[in-house]
Amino acid sequence: MMLFMLLNMAFMSSSMSTPDSTVSITRDNIYALADSLLGRFHNISAMVPYQDMGILFSEGLALLSAASAAQVDVMLESGTAGGQSAELMARFFEGTNVKVFTIDSDLMKYESSGGLLSQTSKRLSRFQNLKFFREDSFKQIPKLIRANRGKNIGVFVDGPKRVLAMRLCGIAISESRDVKFCAIHDVSPHWSRSIATEMENWERTVLLTYHNSWRERYGHLDKEFIDESAYRKMFASNTLLDQKKHLTFGPGLGIIFGGDVIPYGKAVGDPSPQTLSISRGRGRRGKVRG
Numbered sequence: 692m693m694l695f696m697l698l699n700m701a702f703m704s705s706s707m708s709t710p711d712s713t714v715s716i717t718r719d720n721i722y723a724l725a726d727s728l729l730g731r732f733h734n735i736s737a738m739v740p741y742q743d744m745g746i747l748f749s750e751g752l753a754l755l756s757a758a759s760a761a762q763v764d765v766m767l768e769s770g771t772a773g774g775q776s777a778e779l780m781a782r783f784f785e786g787t788n789v790k791v792f793t794i795d796s797d798l799m800k801y802e803s804s805g806g807l808l809s810q811t812s813k814r815l816s817r818f819q820n821l822k823f824f825r826e827d828s829f830k831q832i833p834k835l836i837r838a839n840r841g842k843n844i845g846v847f848v849d850g851p852k853r854v855l856a857m858r859l860c861g862i863a864i865s866e867s868r869d870v871k872f873c874a875i876h877d878v879s880p881h882w883s884r885s886i887a888t889e890m891e892n893w894e895r896t897v898l899l900t901y902h903n904s905w906r907e908r909y910g911h912l913d914k915e916f917i918d919e920s921a922y923r924k925m926f927a928s929n930t931l932l933d934q935k936k937h938l939t940f941g942p943g944l945g946i947i948f949g950g951d952v953i954p955y956g957k958a959v960g961d962p963s964p965q966t967l968s969i970s971r972g973r974g975r976r977g978k979v980r981g
């Protein structure tokens with residue numbers, strides 16, 4: 692009964708989500724929602740082809756379960772590239788009032804080297820609940836948070852990576868308590884220069900998908916929807932990771948909660964405000980690397 696109520700609340704229109712509505716990003720809620728959403732998410736996954744460097748489907752389930760637990764009105768994504776996660780979100784929220792804003796600055800040169808962002812923009816143009824910005828997220832995310840004041844906001848960072856991703860989450864969370872959670876991709880311990888230790892020790896961390904509990908329960912989605920040999924090939928020459936562990940644990944999605952649970956700066960592991968302001972400045976000058 693409780694689950695049914697949670698699900699209903701998650702899918703009602705944004706008029707349900709008044710600024711003071713109670714949202715609950717807890718590990719238990721995310722697991723409970725993942726179990727209930729699994730059937731629907733499975734059907735959506737079957738429609739979304741895996742894109743190179745995209746998120747695993749088991750990670751997408753974690754992201755959308757967190758978004759549902761937070762009763763988001765708005766999802767902000769940094770790092771569109773081939774648009775796999777953007778499409779998963781757009782399809783998942785299609786027919787509701789939830790808006791998805793996805794941002795890519797072409798830092799990785801996917802557009803300049805082959806037109807990927809234009810292709811993605813064209814493919815995603817059919818989703819009326821999604822808007823694509825070609826911008827630096829360090830600039831665009833605070834702007835979008837301010838433009839959506841009073842709404843429940845979720846943030847997903849799939850680029851920049853590592854410490855810059857932590858900073859971008861910090862900037863978003865410190866901008867407003869409307870930001871109910873931030874998710875960071877590529878946090879598994881098998882990456883070189885991994886931020887797994889920082890994520891494990893961050894008092895804000897709610898869920899890490901590379902943990903056995905998540906992999907064992909939802910890893911079957913990746914086996915079903917991703918061609919393992921193509922996936923192996925894509926990462927074969929990647930020296931930034933341990934191949935065998937990568938296939939077992941995945942790139943890893945970490946979810947942290949927002950400033951309404953602990954004000955920003957008060958949680959153990961919060962990047963310091965000085966660091967945040969430095970990265971903001973660099974972002975504006977376009978020197979941030981992710």
Ligand SMILES: C[S@@+](CC[C@H](N)C(=O)[O-])C[C@H]1O[C@@H](n2cnc3c(N)ncnc32)[C@H](O)[C@@H]1O
Pocket residue numbers: 742743744745746769770771772773774775776777794795796797798799800801826827828829849850851852979980981
């Ligand atoms: C791994 S790809 C994203 C994959 C995508 N989410 C998917 O599921 O297909 C990372 C992207 O992040 C973008 N990126 C990195 N830093 C950025 C920043 N500061 N602002 C906007 N985009 C950024 C890169 O240009 C790159 O296209």
